[in-house]
Amino acid sequence: MPLLIKMLLKNAFRHGLRTGLTIAGMTIAILAFGILTTVVDAWYAGVEASRANRLITRNAISLTFELPLSYYDKIRQVEGATKVSYGNWFGAFYKEERNFFANFAMEAQSHLDIVTELVLRPEERDAYIKDRRGAIAGRKLAERFGWEIGDLVTLTGTIFPGDWEFVLRGIYKGRDETVDESIFFFHWDYLNESLRETMPERAGQVGFYIIEIARPELAGAVSKRVDSLFKNSLAETLTETERAFAMSFVTMTEAIMTAIQLVSIVVIVIIMAVTANTMAMSVRERLSEFAALKTLGFNRAHLSFLIFGEAMVITSLGAALGIALTFPAAQLFRSELGQFFPVFNIKPATIYMDIAAAVIVASVSAVIPSYRVAAAPITAALRRIA
Numbered sequence: 001m002p003l004l005i006k007m008l009l010k011n012a013f014r015h016g017l018r019t020g021l022t023i024a025g026m027t028i029a030i031l032a033f034g035i036l037t038t039v040v041d042a043w044y045a046g047v048e049a050s051r052a053n054r055l056i057t058r059n060a061i062s063l064t065f066e067l068p069l070s071y072y073d074k075i076r077q078v079e080g081a082t083k084v085s086y087g088n089w090f091g092a093f094y095k096e097e098r099n100f101f102a103n104f105a106m107e108a109q110s111h112l113d114i115v116t117e118l119v120l121r122p123e124e125r126d127a128y129i130k131d132r133r134g135a136i137a138g139r140k141l142a143e144r145f146g147w148e149i150g151d152l153v154t155l156t157g158t159i160f161p162g163d164w165e166f167v168l169r170g171i172y173k174g175r176d177e178t179v180d181e182s183i184f185f186f187h188w189d190y191l192n193e194s195l196r197e198t199m200p201e202r203a204g205q206v207g208f209y210i211i212e213i214a215r216p217e218l219a220g221a222v223s224k225r226v227d228s229l230f231k232n233s234l235a236e237t238l239t240e241t242e243r244a245f246a247m248s249f250v251t252m253t254e255a256i257m258t259a260i261q262l263v264s265i266v267v268i269v270i271i272m273a274v275t276a277n278t279m280a281m282s283v284r285e286r287l288s289e290f291a292a293l294k295t296l297g298f299n300r301a302h303l304s305f306l307i308f309g310e311a312m313v314i315t316s317l318g319a320a321l322g323i324a325l326t327f328p329a330a331q332l333f334r335s336e337l338g339q340f341f342p343v344f345n346i347k348p349a350t351i352y353m354d355i356a357a358a359v360i361v362a363s364v365s366a367v368i369p370s371y372r373v374a375a376a377p378i379t380a381a382l383r384r385i386a
Helices: 002-012 016-043 071-076 108-114 122-130 139-145 188-198 216-229 242-285 287-295 300-337 348-375 378-382
Strands: 054-059 081-089 103-106 134-138 152-157 162-174 184-187 208-213 237-241
Touching: 016 242, 016 300, 016 348, 054 216, 054 242, 071 081, 071 208, 071 216, 081 108, 081 188, 103 188, 108 122, 108 184, 108 208, 122 134, 122 162, 134 139, 139 162, 162 188, 184 188, 208 216, 216 237, 237 242, 242 300, 242 348, 300 348
Parallel strands: 103 184, 134 162
Antiparallel strands: 054 208, 054 237, 081 103, 081 208, 134 184, 152 162
16 A cells, blocks of 8 residues: 555656646635635625524515604514614715725614624623713724724714714624624614704604514514504514525525526536546556556556545645635635625635535546546557557
8 A cells, every 4th residue: 555655646746747737726726616605605694693583673665664663662562572672774984985884873772682792891881881972893893994992983974964973982792703793883862862953754763673582483473473563554564583684685696696606616617627637648648557557466446546546636735725725815805805795704614615626526537537547458558658
């Protein structure tokens, strides 16, 4: 066995340029596959981060239509609903329009009681809740703009026009890596008080309600109870799980995500063809050598081991380099496009798929050359020595 390993390593690097180019191609393929797969995972991050024990209630027509604040007390009395909060999508930017990020006006106390994956220090939480103009921001968002606790942050509203001033009272961290750390939250009461003076017709309206339920299996029953309360009213509701709510946004671009997934697979197929061609050329050039090995007593299993081993060495080196480069590439991607993909983490499953792809490429590319060597008559192959 040591002799066979020594032979396959020597064969793998016999043609340095060809082997190097094949390894480079494999590296690029694995890098592209890993990044594209992570992009798809990042797009679905909001769905994966959703909690099974939370429901979202919105206007049945569209999320852009609001609901009366008076629904709050009625929803709290629904059997199976343990906690209720509410809020509005604010839609503002910081200094320039390109500095856009998710920002919400929320009922602070109940929101933090339900969305427990937002981790704040106790003193930051208390300061935020007590300050009417207080706000909290995710760690990544604060790092992006260099914010520190106590800073005065001014956002320019689009849905609610004007300049809105907030005091940053806390910087939250996610309980795990699936939590979006690039969101800005502030008090719904602060928004509502301003609307009473500037746009009284929009005061007392909320964009959605968040409902925590006792057990996930009650989701269907509680949703029906909530929606039945407001059936045939001027603002009927649609209540769904947090996962279904998040998925409703993702499905609008599902065709794009499917296309990205297909591209990642095509990249692997292309490099598979390139590697197969490399192996075919290598075996064809050494067909007489394999015939000589047969005459020395090497059987089909030995020769197949040499061919498969050579293919595995080449693809493994390329895959290892591709996986190693995936992490700095992901960091660069995150720094440049973090506002669009706030949760951009390389999952262990992606690495496993990279490894599986390398094994598949090596196996498929070695099948035909291995069969050709095994089937070639010794006399015919030896004639090539001339």
